[in-house]
Amino acid sequence: MFFKSLCLSLSMLSLLLGTTVQGAVESTKKVLTFTAIPDQDQSQLRLRFQKVADYLASELNITVKYIPVKSYAAAITAFRNNQVQLAWFGGLSGVRARQLVPGSQAIAQGVEDREFSSYFIAHRSAGLTPTANFPQGIVNKTFTFGSKGSTSGRLMPEFYIRQHLQASPQQLFKAVGFSGDHSLTITQVQAGAFQVGVVNYQVWESMLAAGKIDTDKVQVIWQTPHYTDYQWTIRAGVDSDFGAGFSERVQAVLLAITAPDLLAQFPRSGFIKASNADYLAIETTALQLDLIQP
Amino acid sequence: MIFELRDISFSYHTKRVLDKINLTVERGEKLAIVGASGVGKSTLLNLLAQQHPDDIAYCTQERNLVTGLSCYNNIYLAKLAEFGALQNLCNLLRPNPQELQRISLIAEQLQIADKLHHSVETLSGGQQQRVAIARAFYQQRSIFIGDEPVSNLDSVTARLVLKAILKRHQSCVIALHDRTMALTYFDRVVGLKQGKIVIDAKPADISMQVLEQLYL
Amino acid sequence: MIALYRGVSQGLKLRNFSLSLLLVGLLAAMVGDVQIYASEPWQHLQQMLLGLSRPSVEQPITLVYDLLYTLAFALLGVSLSVLVGFALSLVYQHWLVRGLCAFFRAIHELFWALIFIQLFGLSATSAILAIAIPYACTFARVFYDIYQQAPLKIGHLQRATKANFSYFLYVLIPQVKGQMSAYLRYRFECGVRTSAVLGFVGLPTIGFHLETAFKQGDYSYAGALLLAFYLLIASMKYWLKLWLLPLYLLSAIYFLPSSDFVNDNAYIWRFFSQDIWPRVVQSTDINMLEAVLLYADWLLTLTLQQGLSGMVNTLLLSIMAVAASGLLAVLISPVCAVYKGHWLAEKLLGSLLLVMRSTPEYILAFILLLVLGPSMLPAVVALAIHNAGLISYLLQRNIPTTDSTAGLTFSVYLYRILPKSYLQFISLLMYRAEIILRESAILGVLGITTLGFYIDSAFEDLRFDRALALLLITALLNVAVDQFSRKMQLLFDSSHVRVRSKE
Structure with missing residues (x-):
């Protein structure tokens, strides 16, 4: 029995190898696929962006698909490998993606993204109070960032920490964590697992509005200065794949979003034009922190 | 002459097992080796078996049966090197009819034909012993070396099997503890005591009493 | 230390070994960061327990597909690895094969997945290969070890x-x-676990939604997913028959998810020719020797910056986790043995062990982090729970159900079961040491700068050159640990080579 099963299984597997190595067949139908960085509430991402996909499909008159990804890096990889041609990136992920696929363009950003910021939040056990200036008291506390590749949860906060305290987070804090996303940062600081954390201000505000935050336990102690964040980036080569002027069409369609229901998915009050140049500051900062290569 | 040992000694660690042994065996001889346990019989057989292994069917006391394998395949195992790997593999999946017939004949002679397709560890000690002998028969060698090959069998079967062994092989060297059988079926008896050969004669020239002395 | 083992009885050797392991574990705890940070997790934990105890699923069909994909990847990946591993086990005595296997084994399935995702996208191929490669190398080693245990040698x-x-x-x-x-049956169970964990990096298995549910605090969904997963594993012994395997493999191939990813050899070529090499050696106007020197220099810098501290922390964490796993298993195993045969107690303990070994360490660590705060402690406890559950399960499988009406008392356990199973316990623990080393890698979320933390960061930063170099360091560390654990096992090898002299 042992040997017979083994021999049969052998033939099954050769069959498998035949099928997988062959890989997916290239589809001839043009489908615009897009993704978004999983910055918060991943369980709702598919729901949120399916609405966006439906809108784009009806406006652009082609099939539009949304694929969910698990990490910032996965979103960038999908973009790089042409698995997606359009993506809702954060500041840093956008810079990385455009560096990997030269010729890609930032085409639109939320109105709020021009003046984005992060909140430093603290558990009450840290004994920190809100300040207008950088909170020097966070030194020697336990501290958590969001995702390693996040602009508002990692890049900009680390930049301000280094700027004000002249040392790396690992040297400054008793422990440094990377929670993975913004909602998780809030959960962990609220539970006191970390004393201090840093989050995307919008995620904080929306969780606060949803009643998910106990302000007796965790509060905002400092707001960073403004920087530019999220944007829609379109991949180089779409104009030849989908027809000349396709990027402009997509840009126009995105800028034309006015339905409150759609805007609430991001959440943004509206979209405005963006360009690669808007993210030069982010790029410089990322270079300084060795998060991208020249 | 098929075997020759001259002034051979052998030790395990510091214990001397064989002490200056001189022994020659002629082709066609049927030789019984008798002696108390631990006297060096198995060591002596081992030394002989190494002399020309390709002509010898060697049946050791350990039997070397493979648990989990059927009796048939345990017997077939003896000739693995003579067949190709592919044929051996196929034989595992379905017994080769030709070899199965050959082995069945041997098994019938040894009265284990009904157990041929049973896993070997389900057999009694005596049956396992006969599987080991069947393996030796299957090789069709001219010389048989056996270390207590019939010790686990009842006396009737033991005699039957021993006669079969002697009939199938031109020359035999067999260690035995049954003195009567040694004197009845063999044409030469060698007695070992404390690593030395103390008896080497035809059965007709040896009395039972002399043999009993070996065990004192 | 070796003196402790020279010329003493087997029992004393084992006792001394266990005590020194515990001692080394304690020493590591003194050096490493195992502080408990005061926190107020109770409200959140209450919410979590409440959710977990009330499992609910909104879309059962998604759950069914999650389970099917998880199974399909596991079945195909493990079967493939059995064949390759079997072939490798035949030549495992060769130092090169042995080294390469230890090397490939050392890389965690999640990291294999991250590499293959670069090459084949989020596809079935990536998932199957991520399981098959490390599993094949494990099979090679274990099959080879099993051959050595056959009583009758060729x-x-x-x-x-x-x-x-x-x-x-x-x-x-x-x-x-x-x-x-x-062993095969056991590895299929492991394969299902691994396949589930692959969901954490985005492959469409049950881990995908499990991780999301935990992160988002959707605990009743998480509870439903975990429950379904436990049931799947618990039921395996009823339906996973070797002779049905061909049928399962066929269905698995049929059910494989299709992927939108278009294979492009250019991506594969780009990965190997550019992505995994640092910029410094990619310049065209340098010769081979200069490139090698530049790479060595780059590697040295990386090792000093990340490799060394990564290695130290990885080792500290692993040593603590091995000691803690051993300790916990020593506490649980007697209970399991004594209650074997008592119907209700046996079922309860069986379920406990199932939960312990099947809950992904990542999820355990996440919960423990909330309670204990960010130190090595949550990681150590998570690894200990998982591995002690596994070791106890494997040990109690070998204890015969007592046929005597007297049952098995603790004293009988001490005198009849323990002496037989303790050696096996130690050797299981040594096997797990290697696996703990790998698993410590994926607990980077706690902020402990293990090698895995840096590797994860490198993948997150899309710095595959760093990822590869760090994986190399990890693999070499694993080869060293593998050698060491083999040496330790040899100490207890009672079969002495018989010395023969012939005049």
């Missing part, structure tokens, strides 16, 4: 050196096939 029979493979088939395999198929 050497006892074989006179001619030819027809080696036939002797292997006829002599070794029949003796160990029981052990091999038991």
